Amino acid sequence: MFSGGINLGKLFGISIKIDWSWFFIFLLVTWQLAVGVFPSLQPEWNTIIHWLMAILASLMFFGSVLAHELAHSLMAKVRGLPVRRITLFLFGGVSNLEREPASPLTEFLVTIVGPITSFVLGGLFLYISSTLAGDIAIEGLSATQFLAGLGPFASLFLWLGSINILLAVFNLVPGFPLDGGRVLRSILWAVTGNLKRSTRLASMVGQGIAWVFIIAGIAMAFGFAIPPFQPSLIGGLWLAFIGWFLNMAAAQSYQQVVIRDLLEGVNVERLMRREPPIVSPYTEINHLVDDFIMRTDEHAFPVVDEDRLVGIICLDDVRKVPRSEWEHKQVGDVMTPYERLEFVGPREDAMEAFQRIQSRDIRQLPVIDRGELVGLLRRRDILKWLELQQ
Ligand SMILES: [Zn+2]
Secondary structure, eight states, X not given: OOOOOEEEXXXXXXXXXXXXHHHHHHHHHHHHIIIXXXXXXXXXXXXXXXXXXXXXXXXXXXXXXXHXXXXXXXXXXXXXXXXXXXXXXXXXXXXXXXXXXXXXXXXXXXXXXXXXXXXXXXXXHHHHHHHHHOOOOOTTOOHHHHHHTSOXXXXXXXXXXXXXXXXXXXXXXXXXXXXXXXXXXXXXXXXXXXXXXXXXXXXXXXXXXXXXXXXXXXXXXXXXXXXXXXXXXXXXXXXXXXXXXXXXXXXXXXXXXXXXXXXTTOBXXXXXXXXXXXXXXXXXXXXXXXXXXXXXXXXXXXXXXXXXXXXXXXXXXXXXXXGGGTTTOBHHHHSEEXXXXXXXXTTSBHHHHHHHHHHTTOSEEEEEETTEEEEEEEXXXXXXXXXXXX
């Protein structure tokens, strides 16, 4: 029901959304630049300049990540894949493609333009930085002295250029679902002709790399030097954390492909529960608990008034009402009203519906046909179907 984030509007017909977790990263990056990176490079600047440059750098970094994602999405559109939205979250962005690419070539092209964009931006920013730096005599200066001689904007672009190149390199790590893993999958797919097997291989490689990250990170945190890095507690923990995240993402995206395979060509109608028990909005909560919730194994009941679906009531809604008020409140007072409901049509794709159930973390979707309730698609019915085939 509540998918966290802020909509920024549309670009090229694609809605751009920022996940809440992104604000956390924004603050972290700005803070680290303002009190760590810039002061150590440029001790001469005053604190206000440090902070202004840090905020500007974070915003431009955000713009760079967005450009990377837009490159994926625009290429997807060119190759005929519909793109609904781009979500910018903790570790960058995710372009929500509505389905898997139709061919290895499409996947390769859609993927590779992202890192290329980051490389180009990185090169461009480094070039701007060197132009702004003008002709500082490099001879006889140490790296620190050279960097300290840069003006605010030259330093800003130096950082932006380096971070974009780092972004490109990190994304090219061949662990699915990172860009590098997708490139690997597209090549395996072209060779074997089998999407599922290629995904499994790419995600196994991804998990392997993730474990290398985790182990190297833990070793670094305990004081071992992992070339080219120095031993560092914070650096090591970061590396391990990124590894843990990659491992999870690799496993999940493989699972998605398996599920997609098992739900292939199945529509909602086949999996939904027909004629689910319904309640009236005027039913007292006491009555709902005794005669519906405790008498069936349902978690949610569609609320119908004069043959019209007006909402849904589930265990969570009832839980919010103190027991002393059960006899004073009616279903209509505490249900999720129609306007806030998600629903599906009987002929919609079951995979599509399942993804909506997963992403919104709900247990069921009412199935509506021409404005009428025809069934209830429950998560556990989909899981039962998946169980039948595993
Ligand atoms: Zn990418």
